[in-house]
Amino acid sequence: MNDLANAPDLVSDSDEPKTLAETAYRQLRRDIIEGVHRPGDKLRVEHLKDQYEVGAGTLREALQLLVTDALVVAQGQRGFRVAPMSLDDFADITRTRVLLETSALQQSIELGDDAWEASVVAAFHMLSRAEDKLGDGSKASREEWEMRNRAFHEALIGACPSRWIRHFQNILYHQSERYRRLSLFRQPIPRDVHAEHQAIVDAALARNSAEASRILSEHILRTLEAVRQLPADFIN
Amino acid sequence: MNDLANAPDLVSDSDEPKTLAETAYRQLRRDIIEGVHRPGDKLRVEHLKDQYEVGAGTLREALQLLVTDALVVAQGQRGFRVAPMSLDDFADITRTRVLLETSALQQSIELGDDAWEASVVAAFHMLSRAEDKLGDGSKASREEWEMRNRAFHEALIGACPSRWIRHFQNILYHQSERYRRLSLFRQPIPRDVHAEHQAIVDAALARNSAEASRILSEHILRTLEAVRQLPADFIN
DNA sequence: TCAATAACTTTTCTCGAGATTTTTGTCTAT
DNA sequence: ATAGACAAAAATCTCGAGAAAAGTTATTGA
Numbered sequence: 001m002n003d004l005a006n007a008p009d010l011v012s013d014s015d016e017p018k019t020l021a022e023t024a025y026r027q028l029r030r031d032i033i034e035g036v037h038r039p040g041d042k043l044r045v046e047h048l049k050d051q052y053e054v055g056a057g058t059l060r061e062a063l064q065l066l067v068t069d070a071l072v073v074a075q076g077q078r079g080f081r082v083a084p085m086s087l088d089d090f091a092d093i094t095r096t097r098v099l100l101e102t103s104a105l106q107q108s109i110e111l112g113d114d115a116w117e118a119s120v121v122a123a124f125h126m127l128s129r130a131e132d133k134l135g136d137g138s139k140a141s142r143e144e145w146e147m148r149n150r151a152f153h154e155a156l157i158g159a160c161p162s163r164w165i166r167h168f169q170n171i172l173y174h175q176s177e178r179y180r181r182l183s184l185f186r187q188p189i190p191r192d193v194h195a196e197h198q199a200i201v202d203a204a205l206a207r208n209s210a211e212a213s214r215i216l217s218e219h220i221l222r223t224l225e226a227v228r229q230l231p232a233d234f235i236n
Numbered sequence: 237m238n239d240l241a242n243a244p245d246l247v248s249d250s251d252e253p254k255t256l257a258e259t260a261y262r263q264l265r266r267d268i269i270e271g272v273h274r275p276g277d278k279l280r281v282e283h284l285k286d287q288y289e290v291g292a293g294t295l296r297e298a299l300q301l302l303v304t305d306a307l308v309v310a311q312g313q314r315g316f317r318v319a320p321m322s323l324d325d326f327a328d329i330t331r332t333r334v335l336l337e338t339s340a341l342q343q344s345i346e347l348g349d350d351a352w353e354a355s356v357v358a359a360f361h362m363l364s365r366a367e368d369k370l371g372d373g374s375k376a377s378r379e380e381w382e383m384r385n386r387a388f389h390e391a392l393i394g395a396c397p398s399r400w401i402r403h404f405q406n407i408l409y410h411q412s413e414r415y416r417r418l419s420l421f422r423q424p425i426p427r428d429v430h431a432e433h434q435a436i437v438d439a440a441l442a443r444n445s446a447e448a449s450r451i452l453s454e455h456i457l458r459t460l461e462a463v464r465q466l467p468a469d470f471i472n
Numbered sequence: 473t474c475a476a477t478a479a480c481t482t483t484t485c486t487c488g489a490g491a492t493t494t495t496t497g498t499c500t501a502t
Numbered sequence: 503a504t505a506g507a508c509a510a511a512a513a514t515c516t517c518g519a520g521a522a523a524a525g526t527t528a529t530t531g532a
Contacts (some may be wrong), residue, residue, distance in 0.1 A: 019313055020485080045515085057485090057487070067301075076253070076258060077254045078494070078495095092400050093400060099339055100335075165332055168404050257515080292518075293515095314524070384483070436519090
């Protein structure tokens with residue numbers, strides 16, 4: 001139909017940072033997702049420029065990039081703040097993710113070729129291996145699992161030709177990461193995620209679009225439930 | 237359910253520009269949508285800073301804001317360019333818009349109260365009046381119609397509580413504006429748009445979610461067909 | 473004639489200082 | 503004691519110049 005699948009991303013994310021601003025942007029993004037800068041915190045340029053070792057203008061640019069990801073909000077003439085978090089917001093993020101990701105998955109199942117099937121199987125395998133090593137509870141293994149989990153979800157919708165859906169999906173994934181981090185903190189991988197992933201793979205390879213969407217939906221929504229059951233004051 | 241409907245937008249767009257950078261941003265955005273800067277054009281800071289009468293750093297910031305809207309693409313260390321246009325891209329935009337806007341409409345129909353109904357009727361009335369004045373073919377009347385058309389679509393999904401859907405919807409609307417401009421150029425409001433809008437309003441007020449979505453889908457997709465039938469070299 | 477290198481020009485990126493605006497703190501008057 | 507106004511402090515926003523990179527043209531050798 002169209003060949004957008006191989007077109008460059010709307011916002012380059014994969015390749016190396018070529019500029020100081022982008023380097024600071026990535027460090028800041030990680031720090032926000034990790035909770036170093038907490039929701040609602042004011043991000044003062046004068047303080048942060050020393051911390052991240054760049055000029056004021058450069059840091060400003062990094063903050064602007066974070067506005068694109070909606071991890072930072074800018075209020076004209078009143079500086080920058082870390083985007084607030086709330087249960088309602090996470091519910092919104094999750095539902096929107098379900099809407100986009102199921103649609104992308106359906107298109108993937110419809111259009112995906114052998115190479116797509118192979119990449120899904122491969123990503124699932126990588127993820128399964130990471131699950132095995134998750135027992136030690138180390139931070140490294142958990143981060144590895146995070147990365148591969150993300151790679152798996154990306155592989156699933158990899159054959160979806162819509163650059164826009166993938167772009168929005170990307171933004172939402174970063175957002176959820178902030179929340180999922182909370183749920184992992186208390187109950188490290190509680191439910192049987194492996195079986196859920198396996199079921200999605202099976203349905204996808206069987207080209208059973210409706211079934212795959214249904215399972216994926218429940219899979220994503222379950223994370224919402226996990227966060228909902230956290231102590232109320234966990235999100236502030 | 238949740239009270240996000242009245243929460244501030246992810247990216248403030250309604251209120252007045254409080255900073256020079258934001259002013260330049262709006263001017264630039266309009267110029268890109270209007271085609272003053274053409275797709276693929278290089279946006280050289282040194283030239284543009286004089287044209288828009290701001291400093292280099294300030295213009296840089298304005299360009300960064302446009303990256304958020306995906307109207308400008310930044311290539312690290314190689315400056316900024318106007319985002320390219322293509323038929324495939326517009327098809328992608330349109331389909332994604334349909335996905336988001338029908339979902340938002342369904343939620344609106346489900347949750348909307350009397351005030352929502354009133355705002356839909358009001359926006360429809362405003363739009364109809366603008367259609368009457370469209371006969372003179374003046375630029376002013378066409379711009380008025382554009383604004384009210386947008387207001388109408390926004391009113392329809394106004395009761396959708398998802399800030400994220402509305403945010404993405406917003407970005408996509410700006411994108412389509414660039415393309416719709418082309419179709420208006422040749423065939424000024426060709427099809428019977430009024431009847432389509434009327435049908436959507438009727439179905440929405442009757443709380444007929446499925447029917448309203450179906451009509452809205454076709455309504456949006458028709459614009460895609462209109463652009464498809466333009467001379468091939470119109471998009472370059 | 474063509475390819476590779478080198479010098480030059482253009483453009484982007486980065487920084488620190490000055491001008492505005494917001495915020496904080498203090499003081500006075502009711 | 504509270505509210506308002508004034509003053510001081512902090513932070514943001516803006517600008518122009520200098521450093522680094524990319525792009526362009528000229529030159530040289532085979």
